[in-house]
Amino acid sequence: MSVLGSTLDVQGGDYAAARETMLERLGELDAELLKSVAGGGEKYVRRHRGxxxxxxxxxxxxxxxxxxxxxxxxxxxxxxxxxxxxxxxxxxxxxxxxxxxxxxxxxxxxxxxxxxxxxxxxxxxxxxxxxxxxxxxxxxxxxxxxxxxxxxxxxxxxxxxxxxxxxxxxxxxxxxxxxxxxxxxxxxxxxxxxxxxxxxxxxxxxxxxxxxxxxxxxxxxxxxxxxxxxxxxxxxxxxxxxxxxxxxxxxxxxxxxxxRLNWRKAHGSPPPGTVEPPAYDEEELLGVVPGDLRTPFDPRDVVARIVDGSDFDEFKPRYGTSLVTGWARLHGYPLGILANARGVLFSEESQKATQFIQLANQRDIPLLFLHNTTGYMVGKEYEQGGIIKHGAMMINAVSNSKVPHLSVLMGASYGAGHYGMCGRAYDPRFLFAWPSAKSAVMGPQQLAGVMSIVMRESAAAKGKPFDEEADAGLRAMVEQQIEAESLPMFLSGRLYDDGVIDPRDTRTVLGMCLSAVHTAPVEGARGGFGVFRM
Missing domain, CATH: 3.90.226.10 (2-enoyl-CoA Hydratase; Chain A, domain 1)
Structure with missing residues (x-):
């Protein structure tokens, strides 16, 4: 067995701070969920019961x-x-x-x-x-x-x-x-x-x-x-x-x-006795994601707390290291996992993901995408190195993959990285978010900064003075708006996910989803991925 180790220091201050932040967000989530349970309110519930x-x-x-x-x-x-x-x-x-x-x-x-x-x-x-x-x-x-x-x-x-x-x-x-x-x-x-x-x-x-x-x-x-x-x-x-x-x-x-339906699952359930709990406590998932999403975290600490026996065979561990890929079982079901390690996706990560997705399709294995990405890398060196065609290659593979996809937004899910990691537009069978997740075209500070640069350059081109005070106010307003619109309750309210879940429930939720997807045949694509730009 390839049992994962853990880098979490559950006695440390960073862990305690992350856990406290997650518990606060879970409290906010519970308050909103209670509104759904309350229905039309006490008056109309009483009338209905009457x-x-x-x-x-x-x-x-x-x-x-x-x-x-x-x-x-x-x-x-x-x-x-x-x-x-x-x-x-x-x-x-x-x-x-x-x-x-x-x-x-x-x-x-x-x-x-x-x-x-x-x-x-x-x-x-x-x-x-x-x-x-x-x-x-x-x-x-x-x-x-x-x-x-x-x-x-x-x-x-x-x-x-x-x-x-x-x-x-x-x-x-x-x-x-x-x-x-x-x-x-x-x-x-x-x-x-x-x-x-x-x-x-x-x-x-x-x-x-x-x-x-x-x-x-x-x-x-x-x-x-x-x-x-x-x-x-x-x-x-x-x-x-x-x-x-x-x-x-x-x-x-x-x-x-x-x-009396005589209904049968296409694949049945895993044999009894084959499901092994993770080696680590799921309670510890509360302290994995830092309160500030700019701080990286190791997704292996999540994988170790959701897969059977914490047993994970990593694929290409030395190549494209900001994307973790590998094979595991979850509640007895085989699973391929792609998880962002340091946020940014480079050309190597894109090519690695493409090969891994093809392998999963060859073997009829569902895929799980664990999101924490700021998107594909930008800059002269990376543009010249082919980041567009390599990112497109990954998105092509995700788009044309035929095995079931499951997605969980743990942290950031920005830009085209959201697409490459099988966001809502790419039809994952199920997509859930943790209360720590955020998703938008880019981070609030980056978006506001881009707008500021464009306006500054426009003023310079017209030979007009640039109003620094107005710029600061606009940046603050834009940051506030994008922050509010990237939060999981806002996105879930618009059905951009299937629910915001407690991190501790992730293994159970994914197990139920995997059982559901195996009611239908699980068959991968055999070729048919379109043209990969090499």
Whole structure:
């Protein structure tokens, strides 16, 4: 075994300071996550319970196998916007009757579960994850449809939700809808396009037009039940497949539907007894990343605390040393790892990464990208040495790699380095961030400095005096703006990641992701990387 050593001095002052900073950021994160859990607030939660209904997360808990984890996705969706944190929708991956499923649940305590633009983005991301990883989809439905004041941002792109359901079904990925309340207008197509539909007695209301709209459009008088109730749809229209007496019965029936799917993972799970915990305490991950991201840290200290047995076979350890690459197992699954060591990517690192990605594709091994990069190196020497074509080579390899990619932003993730390390635009199966992460076109000080230089040169070219005081004020303002826009909660609110996670949970989160991706076939590219500029 190639067990990694550790460079962390857990008794030292630097470690203590980094740990304290991380704990402060985790406290801030927890406060924001609680807003998502709180839904529409105490008043609307009390009203919902008064109707004898379960909350969205309570429904999920009853649906899941006992004592199994739920990997919630995009819990900060909508953060920093005019909409509630969480975007009135809970999404995630959990185990139902031994089957890993993608679960979505409307939160009816937030404006009746109405969908806003962030709800739509979150739901589409959930469908994307289900499709890529071949995860059965269970929709726990209770929504009044679109949040009408924002319809201009929902209606046109919103049709993709229904397209996704049909594409999942066409691909042989089961879809199950459990309707707990309203599923009206466009929302009626969620059960309408699902493979299996469960409705609840005197609660489910599924119709294209409710009684007021029918009255307005046709003059016809009709009540909720005869127009779209569970009894009608399971006896008359045939839209409902199962009639549940109450919410627990509906969730029991959903579990039985999954039980009868005859669903099997493409690769199965690692044999029992083959998974070995890391040799180091995951608690120590709190003190790995310095509070100032300009201070480098050794990513091997992270790898040693997340992979099985801390066993890591490093690839090309003496070449391109600011990028660590190598092979490991995580919860029994084989894994190739690329991790930034000193921030900057040079030509050697780019070529090393390209070869490593090709090898992973030859062997059908998923890849994990651990981000802490300021981007590709600039300067006359490096431009003449071919940094553009070598960086392009790495990005080409990442773009055309066919094995599943997982990304974790630990520290900086700036510029084209974010792309080369498989940022959001490069379709990693899952992407998570630590509270210490930052991502932008470049660091705040660098960006403000570049703007200052350009303005100074422009003034000189025009023969005008340069206002130093105004420049200082502008630089401070730009730095503040870029700093705020590069923080993980801001980025997560815009769904540029799948969640901000506690570093101590990294091994568990990645293990759940690897298990999910192995539900689908894991097959690498055999050639087909496009033209590499040599």
């Amino acid at each position: 109707r004898g209904k379960l909350l969205a997360r309570e429904r999920i808990e009853l649906l899941l196998d006992p004592d199994t984890p739920f990997l919630e996705l995009s819990p900060l969706a909508g953060w920093g916007s005019d909409y509630a944190v969480g975007a009135s929708l809970v999404t995630g991956i959990g185990v139902v009757e031994g089957v890993e499923c993608l679960i979505t649940a409307n939160d009816p305590t937030v404006r009746g579960g109405a969908s806003n633009p962030w709800t739509l983005k979150k739901a589409l991301r959930a469908n994307e994850i289900a499709y890529a990883n071949r995860l059965p989809v269970i929709s726990l439905v209770e929504s009044g449809g679109a949040d009408l004041p924002s319809q201009k941002e929902i209606f046109i792109p919103g049709g993709a939700l229904f397209r996704d359901l049909t594409r999942l079904s066409e691909a042989g990925i089961p879809t199950v809808a459990v309707v707990f309340g309203n599923s009206t207008a466009g929302g009626a197509y969620v059960p309408g396009m699902s493979d299996h539909v469960i409705m609840v007695k005197e609660q489910s209301k599924v119709f294209l037009g409710g009684p007021p709209l029918v009255k307005m459009a046709t003059g016809e008088e009709a009540g909720d039940e005869e127009l779209g109730g569970a009894d009608m749809h399971t006896r008359v229209s045939g839209l409902g497949d199962y009639f549940a007496l109450d919410e627990p019965d509906a969730l029991r029936r959903a579990r039985r539907v999954v039980f």
